[in-house]
Amino acid sequence: MKRYVFLIAYEPGGFEQAAAEVQQSYFTAHEAFSTYVAEHGNELSSAALADTDTATTVRHLDGAKSVTDGPFVETVEMIGGYYDVELPDMDHAIAAAAILPPAYAVEIRPTITITA
Amino acid sequence: MTDPAGVLDATVREQWGRLTSLLLGHYRRLDLVEDALGDAVEAAARHWPARGVPDNPAAWLLTTARRRLVDQLRAESMARRKGVLLVTDAERRQESGRVMADPGGVVDDDLLRLVMMCAHPALSREAASALALRLVVGVSTHDIARLFLVPETTMAARLTRAKKKVVTAGIPFAVPSVEDLPDRLDAVAQTAYLAFTAGYAPGSGPDLLRAELAGSAISLVRVTLAQRPDEPVLLALLALMLFQHSRRDARLSEAGELVLLADQDRTRWHHDEIAEARSQLDHSSLLRPMTATAAGYVLQARIAAEHALAPSAAETAWPRIVASYDLLLQVTSSPATRLARAVAVSEAEGAEAGLAALEGISLPGSHRLPAVRAELLTRSGDGDGARSAYDEAIALCRNDAERAYLVGRRDRTAG
Numbered sequence: 237m238k239r240y241v242f243l244i245a246y247e248p249g250g251f252e253q254a255a256a257e258v259q260q261s262y263f264t265a266h267e268a269f270s271t272y273v274a275e276h277g278n279e280l281s282s283a284a285l286a287d288t289d290t291a292t293t294v295r296h297l298d299g300a301k302s303v304t305d306g307p308f309v310e311t312v313e314m315i316g317g318y319y320d321v322e323l324p325d326m327d328h329a330i331a332a333a334a335i336l337p338p339a340y341a342v343e344i345r346p347t348i349t350i351t352a
Numbered sequence: 353m354t355d356p357a358g359v360l361d362a363t364v365r366e367q368w369g370r371l372t373s374l375l376l377g378h379y380r381r382l383d384l385v386e387d388a389l390g391d392a393v394e395a396a397a398r399h400w401p402a403r404g405v406p407d408n409p410a411a412w413l414l415t416t417a418r419r420r421l422v423d424q425l426r427a428e429s430m431a432r433r434k435g436v437l438l439v440t441d442a443e444r445r446q447e448s449g450r451v452m453a454d455p456g457g458v459v460d461d462d463l464l465r466l467v468m469m470c471a472h473p474a475l476s477r478e479a480a481s482a483l484a485l486r487l488v489v490g491v492s493t494h495d496i497a498r499l500f501l502v503p504e505t506t507m508a509a510r511l512t513r514a515k516k517k518v519v520t521a522g523i524p525f526a527v528p529s530v531e532d533l534p535d536r537l538d539a540v541a542q543t544a545y546l547a548f549t550a551g552y553a554p555g556s557g558p559d560l561l562r563a564e565l566a567g568s569a570i571s572l573v574r575v576t577l578a579q580r581p582d583e584p585v586l587l588a589l590l591a592l593m594l595f596q597h598s599r600r601d602a603r604l605s606e607a608g609e610l611v612l613l614a615d616q617d618r619t620r621w622h623h624d625e626i627a628e629a630r631s632q633l634d635h636s637s638l639l640r641p642m643t644a645t646a647a648g649y650v651l652q653a654r655i656a657a658e659h660a661l662a663p664s665a666a667e668t669a670w671p672r673i674v675a676s677y678d679l680l681l682q683v684t685s686s687p688a689t690r691l692a693r694a695v696a697v698s699e700a701e702g703a704e705a706g707l708a709a710l711e712g713i714s715l716p717g718s719h720r721l722p723a724v725r726a727e728l729l730t731r732s733g734d735g736d737g738a739r740s741a742y743d744e745a746i747a748l749c750r751n752d753a754e755r756a757y758l759v760g761r762r763d764r765t766a767g
Contacts, residue, residue, distance in 0.1 A: 238439060238522035325439040325524035326474055327532070344474075346521045 237277055237322040240329050242336075243343040245313040248287050250339055262337045269319070269335045276332075277323040284317040313341060356400035363409040364393055368490025369575055371414055373466035376525055379421050380438040382515050386487065388424070392416035436519055440465075441526035463488075464579040465525045467572075468536055471543040472523045479514040480539070481547040481569075486511055488575055489568045499565040500550050534585075537576075538645040541585045544572045545649075548593050563600040570597060584642035587635045588649035594629035595656035598622040610753055614665035626660045633657060644683050651680040670700035687715045695724060703731035719748035723758060730765050738765050 251262060273279045288307040295302045307314065323329050326344070333342040368389070375385045392413045406412040470484035482500070485491040491499075497507035517523065528536045551566025570593050577586045602616035633653050642650070655676045662668040677693035690713045698706020706728045715721045726741035742762035749755040 240522075323522075325441075325522045325526065326472070327524055327526065327528060329522070330474070331529075331532075344521070348520065 237324060238326075238329075239280070239320070239322050239347040241345045241347060242319040242321065242329075242333060243315050243345060244317045244319075244336065245341040245343065246316045246337075246339055247312070248314055248316075251316075265335060265337045269332060272332050272335055273319075273321050273323065276328050277321060280320040280322065282317070282319040285315060288314045316340075354405055356405050357397070359405050359409055360393065360396050360400060363413065364490050365571075367410040367413070369466060369488040370463055371410065371417065372487050372490075373462035374414065375417060375421065376438060376466060377440065377462045379425070380440060380525070381421070381425075381436065382438050382519055383436055384421055384424055385417075388417040388420040389413065391420050438469075438519060439522045439524045439526075441524060461527060461579070463575065464527055467540055467576050467579070468527060469518060469523055469525045471536070471540040472518070473536070473539045474521060474523055475514055475517060477543055477546050479510055479517075480543040481550070482507060482510055483514045483518075484540075484543055484572055485547055485568055489571045491565065491568045495561075495565055495568075499547065499562055499568075501553065534643050537580065537583050537585050538643050540576055541573070541589045541645060541649065544569045544576075545589060545593070547572070548596075552596070563597075563603070566600075567597060569593065582635075582637040584637050584640060585646035585649060587632050587637055588642075588646050588653055591629040591632040592649050592653035592656055594625045594632070595653060595660045598625040598629070598660060610757070613659060618664070621660070629653070629660070630657065648680060648683045651676050651683065655680075668699070670696055674700050687713050688720075691715065691721060691724060698728055698731075703728045707732065717748065719745040719750075719754070719758070722748065726758075726761070726765075730761075735766050738762075 251259065254262070270279055291305075291307040293304050293306060293308045295304070295308075321329075321332070323332060329344050333344055336342055371389055372385060375389065376382065379385060395416055396409070396413060400406070467484065467488055470487055471480045475483065478500070482496050485496050485499075486493065493508050493511060494504050496511075497504040500507065502510075527533075548566045548569035551562045551564075551569070570590065573586055573590045573593065577583065577590060580586065598621050599613070599616060601622070602618070602620040603611055605611050633650070638650055655673050658669050658673050658676075673696045674693065677689065677696055680689055681693065691710070694706050694709035694713065697709040707725070710721070710725055710728070713721060722741045722745040726738045726745055729735075729738035729741055739762055742758055742765065746755055746758050746762065749758060
């Protein structure tokens with residue numbers, strides 16, 4: 237099994253502004269995704285994220301902690317949620333990502349193990 | 353055939369992909385297999401002249417490469433080994449014990465697995481092309497770099513990055529599911545065609561070897577076609593490549609200048625390859641429904657066939673070529689295709705019709721559009737318009753040989 241994090245990008249407000257049946261299709265797609273992952277691997281965790289206007293970024297600048305309002309990178313698309321899953325390989329990861337709502341762009345990132 | 357170097361060359365050429373796929377299927381170490389096989393080839397070059405060519409040269413290479421791999425694996429800790437293993441499909445894992453038989457009777461699916469891994473859509477097409485030429489066809493990094501006109505260190509880094517992505521992202525050494533297969537075969541075809549066209553991209557000077565290297569992209573298609581003999585996209589692409597490749601010896605003059613299709617010595621075309629391309633294009637599988645990519649290759653191959661089969665440039669069936677371009681534009685509408693169609697229209701119906709067909713085409717930054725317009729304006733008798741279009745083309749052209757050709761044309765254009 238390989239572990240992948242799926243980062244979901246979509247336009248802010250897209251879901252809230254959608255018609256009820258479109259919103260329902262989102263739920264259906266996420267359920268189908270979870271079913272697929274359960275059949276072929278494991279879903280470790282997932283979350284929908286609040287909009288980036290609620291984000292806070294912490295950095296260190298010249299050795300001092302710096303806290304700023306906003307995401308670490310300003311883009312048109314934002315990360316709206318994530319899945320952390322285990323699947324056999326990239327082909328399964330692509331198949332799973334394709335199940336999610338078509339309005340999404342899904343970035344598949346393999347995880348790595350850092351050893352001391 | 354007892355010449356050791358000749359046997360070794362032929363074995364590498366014909367068996368590299370098969371040996372690589374066998375070793376990868378068993379040891380799943382993309383970082384070690386290629387080097388181990390390379391070492392085995394070096395050892396063969398040293399030992400065979402003195403000790404004689406073994407009865408089964410491919411099996412000798414396989415055994416030698418396996419020994420290197422086993423030595424390396426022993427030297428490593430298990431902890432390190434785990435993270436870098438290639439992902440394979442479950443079915444493959446179960447049979448991994450028996451595929452190490454002699455390479456004459458292997459499970460050929462391993463070779464298809466290797467092709468599908470190299471041409472995976474999660475890799476950039478440039479990376480996939482390089483990886484497939486290296487692992488499936490056995491082209492050296494040096495030669496792949498030459499084909500793509502990049503420094504060898506750049507190509508070596510590209511290959512290393514591609515292999516790292518395969519392993520880290522879990523791109524599987526596996527045959528895709530039935531529903532994904534058409535898309536994945538399209539990806540293989542696009543990967544091979546990119547490598548092929550790289551061999552014909554204008555370089556900084558005459559380089560016959562690059563055209564020969566384009567032939568290794570044909571080998572990639574042949575290897576895949578041997579595993580999937582009736583796939584329309586592979587049949588159509590093979591026909592297209594063979595038609596284009598058959599003209600390689602006539603493309604350059606003795607002085608090394610590009611010779612246009614109309615001026616080529618047709619006796620120097622490889623007519624055996626043209627005959628093979630024709631029979632591929634007549635394959636009954638090309639009557640079945642196919643992907644848009646496959647349909648595009650069929651139509652391009654038909655256009656290439658008109659050129660290849662015309663007894664002379666003057667006898668080319670331009671109206672049929674225009675008709676094929678019209679269909680091609682329905683499958684894939686690109687400005688480059690529309691430009692090629694306009695050229696065909698000018699040959700079929702005259703320069704004025706060709707100029708009309710150029711209307712609305714936009715190819716920013718390319719010298720090809722003004723170069724074609726200049727040529728058609730010349731033919732229609734508009735010398736001033738032609739010269740200014742040539743000036744525009746010359747300013748945009750980045751290739752020395754082509755620019756020299758355009759300058760010559762401009763200077764010969766009467767006012």
